Amino acid sequence: MLLSKACIYAIRASLYIAAMHEQQRPFVPIREVSDKLNLSFHFLTKIFQQLTSAGLMKSYKGPNGGIAFTKKPAEIKLIEIVAAVDGLGLFHECVLGLPGCGKNKPCPLHDKWAYTREALQIMFSSTSLDELTSKGKRMNLRLSDEISMEDLISP
């Protein structure tokens, strides 16, 4: 699997929150996200804690509380979420798991992998949440097994 489940959930949840952000709802309760996307509330809470401790999100307790991004969705790239949850190892480490693999002492696959993992990295670092949510709304794309972006329009 390319990304851990925690990371996948983080991205899906971020897309949901980004969509809410565009509707002037800065703080979104975690419970709402977990309900809408059919994710475990407590598991998602821990994932959001990773995102907040990475500085990507902020939280607010109490009624009308929830979580929100610390910057606009247009400024948040997917790779920031991946980095916060799974780390950047995928984009830097040897595909055969050899420590210190690099230009100096490469493994036989190093060159090809270095090229492909850069394509991967570019995919995540060139894509913003904003880009995906507006595309998702335009084309009514899916955010979970059940719901699509248009289902989010009214609370």
Add this chain to the structure above:
Amino acid sequence: MLLSKACIYAIRASLYIAAMHEQQRPFVPIREVSDKLNLSFHFLTKIFQQLTSAGLMKSYKGPNGGIAFTKKPAEIKLIEIVAAVDGLGLFHECVLGLPGCGKNKPCPLHDKWAYTREALQIMFSSTSLDELTSKGKRMNLRLSDEISMEDLISP
């Protein structure tokens, strides 16, 4: 992590055996592979069992026994090993883990991911063991944390 540890070990071990194959040593004892590559013998044994039950390798018990490929290393692509151990999910499944994601009901990342995962698939399906071992010998590339291809030349 892109590939499971079992899959990484399978590829490293396959490269070792391919290198031995070129030295007219068809059946290589698993113990030798695990010693040389510093892998758990029993774990590696189970990995090879996956490769043999996938038809990629054959085994022979008793003295002078071991394991060998069922075809020439030039004809074995990395993706066959990946398929036998990790399956082909990586190259077919949604990066956000949504079931049934595809052209019909795509997730917001689908298009970009479809492109990138094809690059991944091409990397694994266009690379043969033979290609890597000859390149590895030519450039003395690494097969483990400790040893390089040239270390394999004499038993």
Add this chain to the structure above:
DNA sequence: AACATTTAAGACTAATTTGTCTTAAATATA
């Protein structure tokens, strides 16, 4: 036949990831 070598198979343990549950702390509102 007896013995040594080697893979096969499966039980078992350890580590990691995933998911659940409970309690505490912060905040808003009445």
Add this chain to the structure above:
DNA sequence: TATATTTAAGACAAATTAGTCTTAAATGTT
């Protein structure tokens, strides 16, 4: 102040992956 709402934190359990160990079966050698 009392209460309801919400995140924080951490213990705990379940599932998956990784790794170990033992015994059985097959094969070659003496």
